[in-house]
Amino acid sequence: MHDNSSDGVQTRPGHVLGDDIIVIKNIYKVFGNVMAVCGFSLNVRQGEVVVVVGPSGSGKSTVLRCINHLEVPTEGAIYVDGIHLEDEKTNINAVRAEVGMVFQQFNLFGHLSVLENITLAQRLVRKRTTQEAERVAMEQLERVGIPEKARAFPRQLSGGQQQRVAIARSLAMNPKIMLFDEPTSALDPEMIKEVLDVMLDLARGGMTMVVVTHEMGFARSAADRVVFMDQGCVVETASPRTLFNDPQHERTKLFLSKIISH
Amino acid sequence: MTGEVQTNLQIGEDGNGRFNVRGFPWWLVAIIGFLIMMFLLIMTNPDYNRAFNFIKGDFGGIEGLQDSGIAGFIGTGIAITIYTTLIAFAVALVIGLLAGLGRVSTNVFVRNIAITYIEFIRGVPTLVLIFTVAYVIVPPVSEMLGFSGQSISNNSRGIIALSIIYGAFLAEVFRAGIESVPLGQTEAARSLGLNGRQAMRHVVLPQAIRNVLPALGNDFIAMLKDSSLISVLAVRDITQMARLHAGSTFRFRESYLVLTFLYLSMTIALSLFLRWYEKRLRQNAR
Numbered sequence A: 001m002h003d004n005s006s007d008g009v010q011t012r013p014g015h016v017l018g019d020d021i022i023v024i025k026n027i028y029k030v031f032g033n034v035m036a037v038c039g040f041s042l043n044v045r046q047g048e049v050v051v052v053v054g055p056s057g058s059g060k061s062t063v064l065r066c067i068n069h070l071e072v073p074t075e076g077a078i079y080v081d082g083i084h085l086e087d088e089k090t091n092i093n094a095v096r097a098e099v100g101m102v103f104q105q106f107n108l109f110g111h112l113s114v115l116e117n118i119t120l121a122q123r124l125v126r127k128r129t130t131q132e133a134e135r136v137a138m139e140q141l142e143r144v145g146i147p148e149k150a151r152a153f154p155r156q157l158s159g160g161q162q163q164r165v166a167i168a169r170s171l172a173m174n175p176k177i178m179l180f181d182e183p184t185s186a187l188d189p190e191m192i193k194e195v196l197d198v199m200l201d202l203a204r205g206g207m208t209m210v211v212v213t214h215e216m217g218f219a220r221s222a223a224d225r226v227v228f229m230d231q232g233c234v235v236e237t238a239s240p241r242t243l244f245n246d247p248q249h250e251r252t253k254l255f256l257s258k259i260i261s262h
Numbered sequence B: 001m002t003g004e005v006q007t008n009l010q011i012g013e014d015g016n017g018r019f020n021v022r023g024f025p026w027w028l029v030a031i032i033g034f035l036i037m038m039f040l041l042i043m044t045n046p047d048y049n050r051a052f053n054f055i056k057g058d059f060g061g062i063e064g065l066q067d068s069g070i071a072g073f074i075g076t077g078i079a080i081t082i083y084t085t086l087i088a089f090a091v092a093l094v095i096g097l098l099a100g101l102g103r104v105s106t107n108v109f110v111r112n113i114a115i116t117y118i119e120f121i122r123g124v125p126t127l128v129l130i131f132t133v134a135y136v137i138v139p140p141v142s143e144m145l146g147f148s149g150q151s152i153s154n155n156s157r158g159i160i161a162l163s164i165i166y167g168a169f170l171a172e173v174f175r176a177g178i179e180s181v182p183l184g185q186t187e188a189a190r191s192l193g194l195n196g197r198q199a200m201r202h203v204v205l206p207q208a209i210r211n212v213l214p215a216l217g218n219d220f221i222a223m224l225k226d227s228s229l230i231s232v233l234a235v236r237d238i239t240q241m242a243r244l245h246a247g248s249t250f251r252f253r254e255s256y257l258v259l260t261f262l263y264l265s266m267t268i269a270l271s272l273f274l275r276w277y278e279k280r281l282r283q284n285a286r
């Protein structure tokens, strides 16, 4: 499965992958009479960047949400950093503090300033002092390039700026893993790049990332592997170059022809 | 519970700042006209003046309140109406918040307790509930808590009744407020590692409360009006004072017009403040 050899090394020089940090074992998820995910397995290694693509409704979001337990798989098991999420004794809040999630709709807290958005969980979950939390917050705002917006409120920011704040908010928790669910899909075209640049930077820095996106440029330059999903299952997994240039399955070809045509 | 007429325009202006005949709040002119007319009557007509002084409570309200400065100034009748409303509303806010949280709880037991309370109260007329709470529920409960059933004044019973009744209404307001906050807010909070309570307290509730402030304002006005019902417990609020005055002098018109004047001036002032506040909220939201 780990065919990140040539492409991975080429696009991400000096990049060494560690042990499996996410292990997804044959999960199923049923909503009413909809089978959203059926028999999905995936191992992600420390430092690896996995991009998940697939048609709308193919279960990408559901898989991602299972990884931080926002959804509970109907069957199967997920281990994050060796911890079994579905085990009742697992302290899920402790696991979530290690797994950042970035949503399509940003989901910034509307009643809090940018700075407060970033310090809230640091103070409540990481138990940092306000001073320490604000220092970390400013560091992360510098990293995503908008330190001057610290005192602004989310509604005063553009979509691209809001998404960068959302990324900074997750990063401030010093997570081991970052999950992205179509982070640029709700953005105007001119704002997509500023968000992708932040994500690329993160990937180059060695962050373990699982990214649902249709940005093929991002996948090509950042992904170690691309997973193509359809109807709740993995159809094929390959390096971005192999998957985009030489897909093995008809369904993959069909899907790629649709998204590349526009 | 809201159902207010809403207008984005400055009073009496169209969008361009010009005088607008159709948008002008003639209704407000009419109401203020009535209030001014009543004011002049009270100042000049001895019968209205007597009714006013009696109802506002210069002549004997409840012991204790008479001596306090503010009651001496505005009159004990008005003081009782206002402080009954304020205390009952404050308690109702606490009950309503707890019941509203219970209403959205995932715990089946807690949720059903909350729903039982809310539906029970909503299914019984306010006046009937005031009698029931004051005479049927308060005595045994206070005895259980170690007071004699008689030691609780009728005014306190009225306040307890109004609190319990409005707690159920406010629970529904808080529930609607909580549900108006998008699920993504909770998910973002939980995905950062906040537990359910922390997400509710630090992320959902602050936004929910901001969303329901106008509705709470309307319920405060409704509570001010419904405080008149505790006059059936012989509490000497302005309604009871008006009934006493009418009964002893047979000046029905003067008594009830003055009473109407008193309520309307309080509710109109509150409602204008609320409109202004809502408008400010909408402008800030942009």
Ligand SMILES: Nc1ncnc2c1ncn2[C@@H]1O[C@H](COP(=O)(O)OP(=O)(O)O)[C@@H](O)[C@H]1O
Residues within 6 Å of the ligand: A031, A032, A034, A035, A036, A054, A055, A056, A057, A058, A059, A060, A061, A062, A063
């Ligand atoms: N909370 C839910 N309730 C019911 N059905 C859902 C829910 N979430 C997702 N689904 C269904 O599961 C399927 C997969 O959804 P999703 O994971 O969001 O797909 P994708 O992210 O690939 O577009 C879809 O058919 C969707 O309608």
Ligand SMILES: [Mg+2]
Residues within 6 Å of the ligand: A060, A061, A062, A182
């Ligand atoms: Mg999706």
